[in-house]
Amino acid sequence: MTKRVCLVSPKPPMLQRARQQKLDVVCVYTPEEFRTVPPSALEDETCLVLRHREDPRAMVEAVRALHARAPFSAVFTVQEEGVVPAALLNDELGLNGVHSDTVALLTDKWRMRQHTAAQGVSTVRAALATDVTDITEFGAAVGYPLIAKPVGGSASLAIHKIENAAEAERVHAALAEVGMHRFLLEEYLEGPEISVDVMSFAGRHVVIAIADKITGAGFLEYGHSIPAVLDAGLEAEVSRTVGAFLDSVGLRDGLSHTEVKLTPAGPKVVEGHNRRGGDRINTMTELVYGIDLEAAGLAWMTGESEPLTARPAAKCGAAVAFFEAEPGRVVAIDGADEVRDHPAVVEFHLQFAVGQVAPPVRWSPDRAGYLVVTAETGEAASALARSLAGRIRFTTEPVDNDADELRRQRDLLTDLDQADYVDVLEPRR
Template identity: 80%
Template structure:
């Protein structure tokens, strides 16, 4: 009997994986998502196009009606913007997978910090702020530097490091300008940053990929390499901390992506997600470990994959490097073809064509493109990726500022505000 799966906000790659598993697919999209799909992306799948953020009950009832006709084996997504509707459907349809309580903790960073403090798991001092006085009081109590960022969001948008009290006023003004009348304050965590992708089944968490991370200004991510250069004892401590964190969140099944800092007092969780990592981590994990996170996560959700019992062994190293470019009108791209043809290149992508205006890099999609390479180790791959990326030069010319950048950032913050979505749903549950 053909199994049926409900995919929330699926992009073409996950649709292709569902076809390979011979699943009967029902897709749930917003109108905006549906309009951006390539014309050939859908091949006979049933699609529900709904404004589920504005009216989640209509989404639940529409999918429930289809469930009554033929049962779903699972609801599945790998998109950050879809984890909340997927959890609502899991609850409503009585399916396994991640449920509302867990997703609410993972998408509302203040809720997460309060919960981990109560549980005594990877505790980080934090507070909610609304005023300049809140920032300076937190700085006086906890010490500088500190972090101010949106309570909900992703893609490194709106994150500020405040070095001392003298910077507080400027950062507060920037937060207010972005429309953030409420923000999260956290102690700054010293140390290198990593991310951990795991697959859980019945409460057993198996770490698959640990990635070293390279960040630039504004905490923007400009590179990742797998496997991370950790000794065995630190790797075990990271895996233990991730497991404790996922247990505290109530995540028992499915994919997870946990961002961490390796502080002098041990690994600390920055934030977590019940999805696979972005920034080509899925591609690199398949290159290094032979495991496609998206396909494996979907296969496990519908019972077509035997759960992992131990971490796989790396067969090589892989890295992604993102191109850096000055804002302005793109006049020329130099060195791209030479780098594209390098034998270590596994993926190469340019985000903008000549003639387009490159925006200031405020969040991940603003980056000018990327390349993925393989090498003997993660460290070697990282060095090679950065060297090759530096050979690609984006020649830009200044353009007149149009006053649209601020509104663009405000719109993005609203779009990415999962915490606000959680709060609105809480009020109506």
Template identity: 50%
Template sequence: MESVDHKKRLCLVGARGAFLREALSLGVEILAVQTPEEYRGLPADLAAEVTSLVLDYQDTDRLVELVSALHAVRPLDAVVTVFEEALLPVARLVDALGLPGVPHATVTLLTDKWAMRRHLREAGVSSVLAELGTGRADLAAFGGMAGYPFIAKPVAGSASLGIFKVESADDIDRVHEGLTAVGLGTFLMEEFLEGPEISVDGLSFHGRYVPVAICDKILGPDFVEFGHCLPARLSPETEQEVVELVAEFLDCVGLAEGLSHVEVKLTPAGPRIVEGHNRRGGDRLNTMAESVYGFSLERTALELALGVMPERHARPEAKGASSVCFFAAERGVVKEVTGAEEVRAHAQVLELHINFPAGQEVPPLRWSLDRAGYVVVHADTADAAEALARDLAGRIAFAVEPKDFDTSAERDDLRALVGEIDQSNRLGYARPAADAAQERHPA
């Protein structure tokens, strides 16, 4: 690998943990842009090695003002992140500073799922029936047009939060109440795509796409992801269809450089795009890809941004397979967790993490961060990896003491959580529902 010249300077937005350590290993100077919470969680040894700029980086005007001033004194070579919540701020900086990266217009198109659906429909790429909704009447109208079931979800959400499946016309009241309860006055409605879901992580070099990690996805209740398996078990014909669709999708939205993570449904009518992102996939996919391909997606994001990664021309060869299995726990206060030492000692385990150790409360399962933990394994085949991950996850047992929960407070917490994760207010959707309806259906 080409070495990094003379202390290049990197602005890392959302700098934390292993990703920050990976950046430091490249021998670069780092301007770490962090929220106060991220800064407080930074280990002392890392804090001593970086220059920190602590602010709410969702205030992008302030972010651009401060980073531009620092850039004028000590020029930056790149701005990068791998975290969903920092993609739009990074894109603003890329445009403002004139640095290499994905432009704000493309990141906005990927973040705003309604804009993405309209753009794809106009281009004739993986068209999926979709409409914006603001109330019960819109749900009923969309069901009458698209049929049942269909999906209602945040316009710019993530982490499987706030997604509702409308099973029939009789289900509209329930879903509308659910959307209202979590504060989604404006939401996206999409036709339900039948079939298994996969994810595709890859790289783009000046518009030329190279797939890397194609993963099977295992869904749990309410669309929360409970596992992934790499490589996906696809026929060569289906895999080729998927790769061609993903490349067409990325061309359509204007993503010509860097990492991408694209979710695809394998429907009876062929593969269809669910959504895409200009980052690596989550849910331990970086660990899995490194296990199977010897290829760190996070390090790749840094090397691509700094211009020190040689261009790849082919997908790396898989060496074995990897799977992650998430597990849940009953609600209540955790008294004891058993089985972890046995599982961690297994020769094929790459990672084991318990989210709720003894003394912590297990919340209701609403989104990805409510899962109780995960185990990641390596095996010779995808089938063997998935079976082993499931088996080992099943050996982790939580002894939980039930308690009474304040359901009113939980509803408020969920509403606040959806508001925090959904980025639609940063994309111009923070309007009264009546105004949105008038704009879509003028008199």
């Protein structure tokens, strides 16, 4: 009997994976999301196009009606914008997925910090803030530097490091300018950052991929490599820390992506998500371990696979590196053909073509493109990827769009900050 799945905000590759698993698919999109889906990507899928952020109950009732006629085996998403509506549907339909209590903690970072502090899990000092006094009082209490960031954002947008009390007013003004009048303060965590992708099976967590991370200005990510360079003892400590974090937020099944700082006091969780990692981590995990996280997560949640006992041994290393371009209209791109044809390059993508405007890099999609390579080890792959990325040269000419840029950043923060959306989630009884 064909199993039925409700996919929230699926991109074309996710639709293809569902077809390969011979699932009957119903998709839930917002109008804005649906407009980005190429018509050729859709075949026999039923699509519900709803403004579910504005009216989540209408979405629930529409999906409930379909579920009553032919029950879903699972509601599934791998997109950050899909985790809240998917949780609502899991709650209302009584399905065995990630539910509202977990998603509320992972989406609202202030809730998460309060919760993990109460449980004594990867405690990081934090406070909710609205003004300059909040910043200076928190700085006096915990010491500088500090981090100020959105309560419910993603994609490395609007993260500020505050080095001392004298910078408090400047950072507060920058936040207010883009409409961020409530924000999270955290103690700054010294040390390199890694990410950990896990599959959980009825409460048993299997670490699949640990990635080293390269960050640039504003903590934007410019590269990842798998496997991370960790000795066995530190890797085990990271696995224990992430497992304890997932237990604390109640994540028992499916995919998760947790960002971790390797501090002098041990691994500390930066934030977590109930989805696979972005930035081509799924591609690299399949290259290195032979595990397609999206396909494996979907198969587990629909009851079509057995649980993993452990990740396979690494077959190679893989890395992604992102390109940089000066803001402005692109007038030339040099080096692309040479780099694209390099035998180690598995994927190559340019975000902007000649004639298009490259914006200031405010969040991940503003980066100018990327390449994915394989090599013998993750470390070797990272070095090669960065070397090849350095050969891509964008020539741009200035454009006057300061007002548009400010409006764009405000709109992005509004769209990505799901902390208010979390309020529609009601803890399960």
